[in-house]
Amino acid sequence: xxxxxxxxxxxxxxxxxxxxxxxxxxxxxxxxxxxxxxxxxxxxxxxxxxxxxxxxxxxxxxxxxxxxxxxxxxxxxxxxxxxxxxxxxxxxxxxxxxxxxxxxxxxxxxxxxxxxxxxxxxxxxxxxxxxxxxxxxxxxxxxxxxxxxxxxxxxxxxxxxxxxxxxxxxxxxxxxxxxxxxxxxxxxxxxxxxxxxxxxxxxxxxxxxxxxxxxxxxxxxxxxxxxxxxxxxxxxxxxxxx
Numbered sequence: 001x002x003x004x005x006x007x008x009x010x011x012x013x014x015x016x017x018x019x020x021x022x023x024x025x026x027x028x029x030x031x032x033x034x035x036x037x038x039x040x041x042x043x044x045x046x047x048x049x050x051x052x053x054x055x056x057x058x059x060x061x062x063x064x065x066x067x068x069x070x071x072x073x074x075x076x077x078x079x080x081x082x083x084x085x086x087x088x089x090x091x092x093x094x095x096x097x098x099x100x101x102x103x104x105x106x107x108x109x110x111x112x113x114x115x116x117x118x119x120x121x122x123x124x125x126x127x128x129x130x131x132x133x134x135x136x137x138x139x140x141x142x143x144x145x146x147x148x149x150x151x152x153x154x155x156x157x158x159x160x161x162x163x164x165x166x167x168x169x170x171x172x173x174x175x176x177x178x179x180x181x182x183x184x185x186x187x188x189x190x191x192x193x194x195x196x197x198x199x200x201x202x203x204x205x206x207x208x209x210x211x212x213x214x215x216x217x218x219x220x221x222x223x224x225x226x227x228x229x230x231x232x233x234x235x236x237x238x239x240x241x242x
Contacts, residue, residue, distance in 0.1 A: 001103040002124055003172070004040040004049045004072075005090040007083065008033050008061070008110030021054055022216060023110040024061075027226055030068075032216060033061065035113035037070045040106075043120045048074045048097050051110070052090035055079060084190045088179045091172065098172055104128070105175060106167040107193050111216040114228065115167070115209065122207045123169040130205035133169040134194045136162040137211050162206060165213045168193040178202065 008023045023033040033051075040046045049070070053061050055078035065073050075093040079086035087107055094105055104127045106120065119135060126133035139161035147153045175193060178200050182190065190196035194204055212228055214221050 001047045001098050001101050002045050003094045003097060003103055003105050004046055004167075005087065005094055005105050005107045006033075006036060006040070006049060006051045006110050007087055007090065007107065008051055008053045008079075021057060022222075024057065024064075025216075025222065027222075028229055031064060032113055032225075033110045034064055034068050034070070036108065036110050037065070037073065038068070039113065039115060039117070040108075040120065041070050041072050043117055045121060045124055046072060046106075048072055048094075050075045050077065050090045050093045050097065052077050052079050052086040052093075080188075082188050083192070084179075084182070084188050084196070087193065088183075091176050091179060094172055095176060103172040104169060105172045106169040107175075108167040109215055112166050112213055113216075114212045114214055114225065119207075119209050119213070120167070123167050126205050126207050127169050127171060131171060131174065132197065132202065132204045133167070134204050134206050135165045135167055135209035135213065136206045137165060137209055137213070139163055140211075164192065164194055165209050166192075166215075170197070174202070 024031045027035070037049060040049050049072045051061060051073060053076055058076055058078060061076055074097050077089045077093045080089055091105060104124055106123050123133040123135065139158050142155060142158055143161050144155055145153045170193070175197070178197055181200060182188070182196055190199070198204060214224060216222055216225055
């Protein structure tokens with residue numbers, strides 16, 4: 001099976017939205033989380049979707065799933081105290097769905113609705129061939145590594161620098177084993193799956209993703225995504241089937 005595990009457990013404090021978490025904000029009349037779920041719903045290689053959702057909004061999400069006819073969602077589970085624990089809850093639900101079938105999981109942010117079908121397909125293909133797939137984009141500006149005194153420590157070669165995005169994809173049993181190891185080590189604060197997997201010695205394979213694969217975290221991100229949607233609708237300058 002190929003299962004999308006969508007992380008929608010954040011409350012969006014940096015978005016400065018008082019009324020609702022950022023994943024439920026409306027863009028062109030549709031919640032951001034629905035844009036994301038529809039991408040996985042429409043991909044013929046995706047067999048099931050699990051959403052790890054901020055607990056107070058689970059009922060609302062289930063209503064949206066029914067309203068927009070997202071039929072591949074097979075489980076909505078509460079998020080955890082950290083992002084790592086929210087993903088873990090989603091992976092445990094994915095394991096219940098997969099049973100003993102060898103399965104791939106595509107771990108994706110609910111507020112990254114700008115990936116393409118090609119991104120999903122490339123993730124699945126890379127896991128089958130290399131065991132992992134970390135969606136990334138080239139660093140377009142200079143990256144600076146700083147020390148504790150806010151001084152530049154070193155500047156990595158930009159031609160060899162990449163920015164990690166999502167999905168981040170693995171064999172389900174492999175990523176669950178590493179999550180369990182982290183919990184045994186009393187670690188629950190890894191910032192994302194690739195950081196955790198590399199910490200425990202997993203070699204990770206990168207794939208290219210679209211530059212517009214933004215994580216909608218701040219008001220600026222929200223307005224950028226709205227501008228991209230406007231461009232797609234008004235000028236048809238993107239191929240939505242890529």
